[in-house]
Amino acid sequence: MKRKLADIAAMAGGQLGNPGDADVLIEGVTTDSRRISPGCLFIPLAGERFDGHDFAKDCLQAGAGAVLWSKSRGEAPGPCVLVDDTLEALQRLAKHYLAASHARVVGITGSNGKTTTKDLLFSLLATTFKVHKTQGNYNNHIGLPLTVLSMPEDTEIAVLEMGMSGRHEIELLSKLAEPEAAIVTNIGEAHLLQLGSRLEIARAKLEILSGLREGGLFVYNGDEPLITQVLEEPATAKPANLKLSTFGIAPDNADYPVGIMHLEDKTVFTSHALGDTPLELPLPGEHNVVNALAALTVARYFGVAAPALAEGLKRVELTGMRIETVRGVSGITILNDAYNASPASVKAAIGVLEKKRGYRQKVAVLGDMLELGEDEVEYHREVGRFLDPGKTDLLFTYGKLGAAIAEGAAERLDNERIFSYQDKNELIDALISRLHPQDVLLVKASRGMKLEEVVDAVKSSSLHR
Ligand SMILES: CC(=O)N[C@H]1[C@@H](OP(=O)(O)OP(=O)(O)OC[C@H]2O[C@@H](n3ccc(=O)[nH]c3=O)[C@H](O)[C@@H]2O)O[C@H](CO)[C@@H](O)[C@@H]1O[C@H](C)C(=O)N[C@@H](C)C(=O)N[C@H](CCC(=O)N[C@@H](CCC[C@@H](N)C(=O)O)C(=O)O)C(=O)O
Numbered sequence: 001m002k003r004k005l006a007d008i009a010a011m012a013g014g015q016l017g018n019p020g021d022a023d024v025l026i027e028g029v030t031t032d033s034r035r036i037s038p039g040c041l042f043i044p045l046a047g048e049r050f051d052g053h054d055f056a057k058d059c060l061q062a063g064a065g066a067v068l069w070s071k072s073r074g075e076a077p078g079p080c081v082l083v084d085d086t087l088e089a090l091q092r093l094a095k096h097y098l099a100a101s102h103a104r105v106v107g108i109t110g111s112n113g114k115t116t117t118k119d120l121l122f123s124l125l126a127t128t129f130k131v132h133k134t135q136g137n138y139n140n141h142i143g144l145p146l147t148v149l150s151m152p153e154d155t156e157i158a159v160l161e162m163g164m165s166g167r168h169e170i171e172l173l174s175k176l177a178e179p180e181a182a183i184v185t186n187i188g189e190a191h192l193l194q195l196g197s198r199l200e201i202a203r204a205k206l207e208i209l210s211g212l213r214e215g216g217l218f219v220y221n222g223d224e225p226l227i228t229q230v231l232e233e234p235a236t237a238k239p240a241n242l243k244l245s246t247f248g249i250a251p252d253n254a255d256y257p258v259g260i261m262h263l264e265d266k267t268v269f270t271s272h273a274l275g276d277t278p279l280e281l282p283l284p285g286e287h288n289v290v291n292a293l294a295a296l297t298v299a300r301y302f303g304v305a306a307p308a309l310a311e312g313l314k315r316v317e318l319t320g321m322r323i324e325t326v327r328g329v330s331g332i333t334i335l336n337d338a339y340n341a342s343p344a345s346v347k348a349a350i351g352v353l354e355k356k357r358g359y360r361q362k363v364a365v366l367g368d369m370l371e372l373g374e375d376e377v378e379y380h381r382e383v384g385r386f387l388d389p390g391k392t393d394l395l396f397t398y399g400k401l402g403a404a405i406a407e408g409a410a411e412r413l414d415n416e417r418i419f420s421y422q423d424k425n426e427l428i429d430a431l432i433s434r435l436h437p438q439d440v441l442l443v444k445a446s447r448g449m450k451l452e453e454v455v456d457a458v459k460s461s462s463l464h465r
Pocket residue numbers: 031032033034044045046047048049050051052055136137138139140141142143144146163164165166169
């Protein structure tokens with residue numbers, strides 16, 4: 001974004017601290033003093049550990065062109081726009097920047113698959129359009145506005161991931177972005193702690209309709225009855241002339257896989273809507289075929305031609321740690337699925353592991369799934385029971401809730417194949433002592449467990465004793 005400070009004041013709903021700064025040219029926005037670029041606008045936010053206002057003077061000395069400044073903080077340290085609340089001003093600035101652009105907007109939410117579907121849709125649309133997408137997981141009330149403000153002025157389509165862990169968070173993001181197409185990937189169990197039930201999770205996700213434009217397209221997982229239920233609730237805000245399209249495994253969806261072939265380094269499937277052309281997806285798992293169907297539906301809506309759809313799927317570049325295949329120095333195959341975890345995604349990952357063929361051992365390292373609420377222990381036991389003793393050879397668990405995975409697994413797996421740890425280094429040592437270069441290893445737990453540390457240790461181990 002490149003604007004004069006006076007225009008930024010108007011877009012952000014603030015006032016120039018000094019009218020003489022009206023023509024200060026601003027290029028780019030940051031909320032982090034550790035990432036200042038020449039002429040940028042620094043937006044100080046108050047967080048759990050720091051207040052960005054304390055860094056504003058340093059930012060200006062480091063080359064920032066101006067700062068947003070809360071009126072309650074007294075005199076600003078240099079060129080500024082005075083606002084009541086810097087976070088609200090960031091969101092307002094992003095809303096106005098997006099509205100003034102010619103970019104068409106897609107919003108993506110759901111319990112699992114937001115980032116994957118965002119990356120898939122980006123790859124499909126980029127065959128035909130100039131597309132901007134959420135980087136990494138920047139999907140909340142701060143990340144989405146920053147994503148919008150980093151969007152090039154000539155963007156044709158913006159693909160925005162919308163995350164939540166409470167009610168009305170998606171509503172805020174959708175009303176900011178005003179998408180013309182919206183995807184809900186699925187309704188899982190993530191953030192049950194805050195929402196209390198899967199029905200409430202569904203209601204939170206369908207808040208994406210509250211900002212959807214009139215005549216907009218809603219693409220959703222038709223296999224999930226809660227979505228249909230909430231869609232029909234009178235309290236669910238939705239635009240006039242809403243277009244609907246479903247995707248999923250069941251053949252009563254508008255699009256579903258007619259056939260799926262799971263290969264070592266890709267998944268080949270045919271989509272009902274696209275006819276007989278086999279489509280190659282360089283990702284594993286039935287769940288990623290479902291994500292691809294959602295992305296294909298929206299890409300077709302924007303007019304991407306069939307040959308480009310097939311090419312776009314092949315080219316997808318998935319954000320890391322989402323069932324990412326990694327090779328260790330020993331030759332071991334690691335399925336790095338350590339970014340996050342909830343029951344639905346862990347079961348999907350186990351499904352990928354158990355379809356693997358030609359390995360000496362198939363080993364799973366599973367850790368705590370956080371924010372699941374009062375039934376968290378039973379959810380972990382249920383995941384343990386999901387492991388097929390004929391298809392997973394060893395189970396290592398990490399964390400207090402991970403121990404409940406082990407309890408559930410023990411109902412089907414022999415005890416000598418199950419190992420539970422509370423200390424990550426002890427887990428790593430024991431795991432490495434049992435692994436062989438010809439093994440395949442799945443690593444998965446919630447973000448807070450940081451199991452990428454296990455991936456890194458195994459990846460760099462020669463595994464020779
Ligand atoms: C507010 C912020 O951006 N904090 C980031 C900062 O955290 P840090 O611990 O350093 O300090 P504070 O938060 O207290 O900092 C306050 C501000 O001060 C700035 N600052 C600090 C130090 C300094 O020397 N100079 C400074 O200028 C600082 O930049 C703050 O603006 O840094 C951390 C490390 O880089 C960041 O992780 C932290 O970011 C927070 C978590 C954040 O929300 N960042 C967004 C841009 C974002 O989108 N992050 C995503 C993860 C989003 C997510 O969790 N999504 C959920 C669903 C949504 C849940 C919702 N309820 C929610 O609240 O998030 C999901 O399930 O996907 C990402 O990091 O990938």
